[in-house]
Amino acid sequence: MNAIKDSVHDWIPLDPVAADLLDTAAVQRLRHIKQLSTVRLVYPSASHTRFEHSLGVYHLARQALDSLDIGEKRARTVRAAALLHDVGHGPYGHQTEEVIRREVGTDHDELGDLLYETELAGVLETHDIDPDRVAALVRGEGELGQVVAGELDVDRMDYLVRDAHHTGVPYGTIDHGRLVRDLQLRDGRLVLGEGNVQTAESLLLARALMDGIVYRHHVSRIAGAMLERACERLLDAGVSIDRFRRMADHDLLVALGEHVPELGGRIERRDLYKRALWVGLDDVPDAVTELSREGERQAAREIATAAGVDRDHVVVDIPDRPRLKESRTRVVVNGVVQRLEQASELVGALRATRRAQWRLGVYAPADERTAVEAAARDVLGLP
Amino acid sequence: MNAIKDSVHDWIPLDPVAADLLDTAAVQRLRHIKQLSTVRLVYPSASHTRFEHSLGVYHLARQALDSLDIGEKRARTVRAAALLHDVGHGPYGHQTEEVIRREVGTDHDELGDLLYETELAGVLETHDIDPDRVAALVRGEGELGQVVAGELDVDRMDYLVRDAHHTGVPYGTIDHGRLVRDLQLRDGRLVLGEGNVQTAESLLLARALMDGIVYRHHVSRIAGAMLERACERLLDAGVSIDRFRRMADHDLLVALGEHVPELGGRIERRDLYKRALWVGLDDVPDAVTELSREGERQAAREIATAAGVDRDHVVVDIPDRPRLKESRTRVVVNGVVQRLEQASELVGALRATRRAQWRLGVYAPADERTAVEAAARDVLGLP
Amino acid sequence: MNAIKDSVHDWIPLDPVAADLLDTAAVQRLRHIKQLSTVRLVYPSASHTRFEHSLGVYHLARQALDSLDIGEKRARTVRAAALLHDVGHGPYGHQTEEVIRREVGTDHDELGDLLYETELAGVLETHDIDPDRVAALVRGEGELGQVVAGELDVDRMDYLVRDAHHTGVPYGTIDHGRLVRDLQLRDGRLVLGEGNVQTAESLLLARALMDGIVYRHHVSRIAGAMLERACERLLDAGVSIDRFRRMADHDLLVALGEHVPELGGRIERRDLYKRALWVGLDDVPDAVTELSREGERQAAREIATAAGVDRDHVVVDIPDRPRLKESRTRVVVNGVVQRLEQASELVGALRATRRAQWRLGVYAPADERTAVEAAARDVLGLP
Amino acid sequence: MNAIKDSVHDWIPLDPVAADLLDTAAVQRLRHIKQLSTVRLVYPSASHTRFEHSLGVYHLARQALDSLDIGEKRARTVRAAALLHDVGHGPYGHQTEEVIRREVGTDHDELGDLLYETELAGVLETHDIDPDRVAALVRGEGELGQVVAGELDVDRMDYLVRDAHHTGVPYGTIDHGRLVRDLQLRDGRLVLGEGNVQTAESLLLARALMDGIVYRHHVSRIAGAMLERACERLLDAGVSIDRFRRMADHDLLVALGEHVPELGGRIERRDLYKRALWVGLDDVPDAVTELSREGERQAAREIATAAGVDRDHVVVDIPDRPRLKESRTRVVVNGVVQRLEQASELVGALRATRRAQWRLGVYAPADERTAVEAAARDVLGLP
Numbered sequence A, B, C, D: 001m002n003a004i005k006d007s008v009h010d011w012i013p014l015d016p017v018a019a020d021l022l023d024t025a026a027v028q029r030l031r032h033i034k035q036l037s038t039v040r041l042v043y044p045s046a047s048h049t050r051f052e053h054s055l056g057v058y059h060l061a062r063q064a065l066d067s068l069d070i071g072e073k074r075a076r077t078v079r080a081a082a083l084l085h086d087v088g089h090g091p092y093g094h095q096t097e098e099v100i101r102r103e104v105g106t107d108h109d110e111l112g113d114l115l116y117e118t119e120l121a122g123v124l125e126t127h128d129i130d131p132d133r134v135a136a137l138v139r140g141e142g143e144l145g146q147v148v149a150g151e152l153d154v155d156r157m158d159y160l161v162r163d164a165h166h167t168g169v170p171y172g173t174i175d176h177g178r179l180v181r182d183l184q185l186r187d188g189r190l191v192l193g194e195g196n197v198q199t200a201e202s203l204l205l206a207r208a209l210m211d212g213i214v215y216r217h218h219v220s221r222i223a224g225a226m227l228e229r230a231c232e233r234l235l236d237a238g239v240s241i242d243r244f245r246r247m248a249d250h251d252l253l254v255a256l257g258e259h260v261p262e263l264g265g266r267i268e269r270r271d272l273y274k275r276a277l278w279v280g281l282d283d284v285p286d287a288v289t290e291l292s293r294e295g296e297r298q299a300a301r302e303i304a305t306a307a308g309v310d311r312d313h314v315v316v317d318i319p320d321r322p323r324l325k326e327s328r329t330r331v332v333v334n335g336v337v338q339r340l341e342q343a344s345e346l347v348g349a350l351r352a353t354r355r356a357q358w359r360l361g362v363y364a365p366a367d368e369r370t371a372v373e374a375a376a377r378d379v380l381g382l383p
Helices: A016-022 A025-032 A037-041 A050-068 A072-084 A093-104 A110-117 A119-126 A131-138 A142-148 A154-167 A176-181 A197-215 A218-236 A241-245 A249-259 A261-269 A293-307 A346-357 A366-380 B016-022 B025-032 B037-041 B050-068 B072-084 B093-104 B110-117 B119-126 B131-138 B142-148 B154-167 B176-181 B197-215 B218-236 B241-245 B249-259 B261-268 B293-307 B346-357 B366-380 C016-022 C025-032 C037-041 C050-068 C072-084 C093-104 C110-117 C119-126 C131-138 C142-148 C154-167 C176-181 C197-215 C218-236 C241-245 C249-259 C261-268 C293-307 C346-357 C366-380 D016-022 D025-032 D037-041 D050-068 D072-084 D093-104 D110-117 D119-126 D131-138 D142-148 D154-167 D176-181 D197-215 D218-236 D241-245 D249-259 D261-268 D293-307 D346-357 D366-380
Strands: A003-006 A010-013 A183-186 A189-192 A274-280 A315-317 A330-333 A336-339 A359-364 B003-006 B010-013 B183-186 B189-192 B274-280 B315-317 B330-333 B336-339 B359-364 C003-006 C010-013 C183-186 C189-192 C274-280 C315-317 C330-333 C336-339 C359-364 D003-006 D010-013 D183-186 D189-192 D274-280 D315-317 D330-333 D336-339 D359-364
Touching: A003 A050, A010 A050, A010 D176, A016 A025, A016 A072, A016 A119, A025 A050, A025 A072, A025 A119, A037 A093, A037 A218, A050 A072, A050 A142, A050 A154, A050 A176, A050 A183, A072 A131, A072 A142, A093 A218, A093 A241, A110 A119, A110 A131, A119 A131, A131 A142, A142 A154, A142 A189, A154 A176, A154 A197, A176 A183, A176 A197, A176 D010, A183 A330, A197 A330, A197 A346, A197 B197, A218 A241, A218 A249, A218 A261, A218 A274, A218 A315, A218 A359, A249 A261, A249 C249, A261 C025, A274 A366, A293 A315, A293 A366, A346 B346, A359 A366, B003 B050, B010 B050, B010 C176, B016 B025, B016 B072, B016 B119, B025 B050, B025 B072, B025 B119, B037 B093, B037 B218, B050 B072, B050 B142, B050 B154, B050 B176, B050 B183, B072 B131, B072 B142, B093 B218, B093 B241, B110 B119, B110 B131, B119 B131, B131 B142, B142 B154, B142 B189, B154 B176, B154 B197, B176 B183, B176 B197, B176 C010, B183 B330, B197 B330, B197 B346, B218 B241, B218 B249, B218 B261, B218 B274, B218 B315, B218 B359, B249 B261, B249 D249, B274 B366, B293 B315, B293 B366, B359 B366, C003 C050, C010 C050, C016 C025, C016 C072, C016 C119, C025 C050, C025 C072, C025 C119, C037 C093, C037 C218, C050 C072, C050 C142, C050 C154, C050 C176, C050 C183, C072 C131, C072 C142, C093 C218, C093 C241, C110 C119, C110 C131, C119 C131, C131 C142, C142 C154, C142 C189, C154 C176, C154 C197, C176 C183, C176 C197, C183 C330, C197 C330, C197 C346, C197 D197, C218 C241, C218 C249, C218 C261, C218 C274, C218 C315, C218 C359, C249 C261, C274 C366, C293 C315, C293 C366, C346 D346, C359 C366, D003 D050, D010 D050, D016 D025, D016 D072, D016 D119, D025 D050, D025 D072, D025 D119, D037 D093, D037 D218, D050 D072, D050 D142, D050 D154, D050 D176, D050 D183, D072 D131, D072 D142, D093 D218, D093 D241, D110 D119, D110 D131, D119 D131, D131 D142, D142 D154, D142 D189, D154 D176, D154 D197, D176 D183, D176 D197, D183 D330, D197 D330, D197 D346, D218 D241, D218 D249, D218 D261, D218 D274, D218 D315, D218 D359, D249 D261, D274 D366, D293 D315, D293 D366, D359 D366
Parallel strands: A189 A330, B189 B330, C189 C330, D189 D330
Antiparallel strands: A003 A010, A183 A189, A274 A359, A315 A359, A330 A336, B003 B010, B183 B189, B274 B359, B315 B359, B330 B336, C003 C010, C183 C189, C274 C359, C315 C359, C330 C336, D003 D010, D183 D189, D274 D359, D315 D359, D330 D336
16 A cells, blocks of 8 residues: 655555545646635745645545444545545635636536546546445535535544644644544434543634634735636636636636736735725624625625726625534534534634624725725715 | 753743753752643653743743843843742642642742742842842732733743643644734733734633643542642651652652552552542532532541541542633733733633533542442532 | 744744835745745645745844844845845746756846846845845855855755655754854854754755655656756747746746646646666766766657657656765864864765765656667667 | 553554553553653753653554554564563663663563563463563564564654654654554565665664764763762662662652762752763773773772762763664665665764764763863873
């Protein structure tokens, strides 16, 4: 069995399926997609990729499956799903998800397509693995789907420790060794065994701290919103959605430089817009938080007109209302499976914290900030 | 300027005062007092000492004082206080505090004595440092006392990262670099500057997680309670309090082996009592949680009698009601100094969490557990 | 003073010059140039950039200058040189150096041009820093030039620890804290103070081990040689050298995909050539090791013809004869400055080791390997 | 399967044999024996114990045995030997080895005795493990004995990384994951598989650097020599060798304080002798390097008399001539098993380096140093 050196998990042994999957273009492409897209404009060491993250998820899946003891055939399929869970992503990962979804619809299963169309299909067939099953696992379906995509999935465990390692921000450093060892299946549900309320809480807390300090840092959010706007412009300029969604990061950066030079250049040179507006949830009318993406774009256009600035100089960024998926983690307490939100006082507080951290942002070039702020307050109906 | 290699902070440069203080017997004694006393019976790598911790506290104090910019003369005194903050401790650190306090009274200032009586006095005089001022700083008095002993003190910052490093439990790994850089004095109070609510929360969370998983691990608590009982027996056996409180860990371990061989041997060989009773706060009558130490010992005697076992075979462990000192940390929010408990939803939840983790314990040899449990329920009036 | 979080050195404080330099396009471009170019095809976590490395070099320079105590004005210039030392690089860093040199000549000072032509000039002028002096320091001139580029430079210290951190290979982890603290200037030469023969040896050993296991790993060398060949083809295809040398990595990858699709695609998908020939120094005639790059290309053409394969399917890779620059490090031994090669037995052995590790490589697609090997032996006159 | 948290290897799973062995007094005693005895007087963080080291050796043995694939029954015995390899040590580990050997003879097998006499015997019998086999493995006998005690043993791998972690000196950080994965048995010999000359060299280099900077630091050597002298005095004072060799560190420290107060107090307070003489191998007559321990003591007495100082004020420290056991490591090179000294140029150089680092030391209180130096030169026949 071959092995790859990883800066987080040290040596990652590869089973034959993984070794073959790694050699496909679909998986190699992940070398060219950064894990944290615009976060590295704040934390310069964070230029790690979805390729190494996928290896890490595969590795933790293998360890978790050892604890679950489910037989080699099923385990092999779950490990393949873990390795492939991100190959359906567009360039810059989650950052282009929304743009792609608008074009192809939410029902489109990009990963599913890849598993049938590309050389991935051949590798899976050689090793007698059902592509439908892999796609279902990545969607989190079935009891083992929770290992790959659920409240206690190994995806989250890997990205927390990996992002901590690469940003230098320590808060993501969870005890993943204990988490994967104490996973159990009870009545078709993935749970953490007895004595792990605090272990589950630690996962929740790590996510909450990394969220505020890393993932939702305002500079990263500004760059992300600018990037999303630039991608819309790229599609408007005639780049097809099919070409777009299979781009790697370098393809996108060059295409932006060619077709949307001002925004593209600003992102590349980290010459970012500033916050013209930055408002908490209590100060925003419900009608605004519930705007569709189309409504958001419409508002941006109106603000630009009212402020008398170029349409591309106004970016509106309204995050979804905060959720706390991890709160539904299942833990065994005195022999009974409970949701973490029942077993832990922290869940409610973290929900309130995330609500308090929520911000609507309107961003613009530094010298147009004042005009845009006034226009934005007016258009969005803020005091 | 000389420097010492530390596994946590790498090279720690020493100023001339520190270099001289290090050569005194009072500071060298800290090499022989473990930082985490009985915790290492759970986490075997955690055999680090108060000596390296004191160096770390000195180091972080120096960095914090650089941010505060208070002048070299005052800074020198604070650094000396940081280095000396633990020299007044008895053997096994906090574990013998209560036993000593009962004998010498809470007013006794052990550190104060040492600063006048021992060679420490000479070193301080040579460097023109006022011993009274050092003792006051260690008691947390004055605006700079908060650097040494307060909600935002460097003592806590060092022990969290150090204990995480040595136990292998990652939760104490805070961003101490940011904390010491963002400390400010405002109106005579130590505060964290703007933008640090989450930084303050992270300190609180790190403490809460380390508390549950490390500091209050039940095995460590059992050993700690046995040790406290053994120390009482040692004093009963005629060892003077003056000799006792200046012992190092090895002196105590040998003295216990000689004078209290059964309990001493059990602690040395990690042959510990088991939990006969382990009850949460809601199930314990107020009269019991409010018992004095003398009341606690009296209860233990009654339980032993009722269970028909040797007096030393029953150890009663009733922790103080949970407090959350860090909740009073001051942070600047929108230009205004606030208490963290005002600025953070998490504080209330952590208070509830600590309350939920609170346990009264009664410990006994494995084969006498059943008899002791029944007797304990009866004596303590539990259902 | 502002600060940036780094995963290797934690917080890096920025002086005003550094803060302004960071905002220039020339420095921001380094975010898009990987530190280890093709090494990440072997060690997937190693996707760090010259941007974070430049920050690290700046940081260690500041610490080294603190030890040297040379006055703020001179120190400011050295720190600027440390931050800018890599901005003159082409895409993929050292990997394109040779290609560029052939086109523009060895006398061309790319960095010098940038310091006068771009916004860098304005920043330096604002802070009263002489661009000529910066360029000279980066060339290693003068006693302080040795801090930036010499046997004991902070460039090497940073890349060893950083590459170790990001690859996961531990051998580069030197004690840089001690190295920067013990630097001294003696008679205009940078030396390591008394007691540091082993410290100097450790730097040499770290480089030697990282060289064999990381920097010269054969997979990385194959990809590097393919990349160099692809770049030649790109220039042949009409891309101007001026555009080429200011590309970032993503520009190059896209340009290769467009103009040299077979080689470019193979590099992007890690579908690499294999070793057709891999021969040690003793088995290679001097005439071959002394071939110029033009001679190397000529040989590749002849081999391709003889083997009857496409010209691009043969890549010849003849490294320079091994040198050991660090052997000339100066250390103080019993009060006398010596070269490390005089003070250490290890230097000679490392020289022999590097000689033993030297390999000539000829690479080709897997299925043409046999034909190419035979042709290559014939053309190069190997047994 | 239970698991213990370790700061070096994270979670260490325990098999049933290990779980039972850990509960014996003989293994628990290792909690009270420091791994690096007097080294912690130089590196204050290095207060780790033989207990955690033994767990680490057990853990690496398990991983190595997985690679070797030798069957569970044999593997179980080797794992037990790995866990028990240090239980025969006296207090302060290697530091008292020589003193004990002089009293009981080199043929005495302390571990063997323990395996039959103590509760260890019962545990081994329960799990059907032959004590003779365990003792033989710890002596390095048989092909599997090399895993526990040989040139490539897991003992060395664990102590290098562990001592690096705890001292903060990075040089011991080897790639143990690769070492244990690439071990093979060939014709009854433990070898490193193909492609590992540099891996083997790295182990050798790590040992050499740690030797010079950590293990043989002169301050640690002075304290060690003083300790050895104090132990001799303790035995002279009537403490029996049987009691002595089963002491833990705390027992020894207290016994020294009682019976040899001056030397004992100096060690405890780190109030150490200074180097009166410190001479390299070339300057020492063969007759002196070949002195027996008795001869060494005799010389010390003569020096004290000649210098007119107290007998205990002169400590003579003549290390054995340097050896390089790791040079005999076996590696596979081009399919053939070779000794590392044949395959690596570094071995010869390291031998020379260790020879160059060798020092004879004579230590005395600071104010008697001059008198002692003169007397020592005279007695030992040095120029």
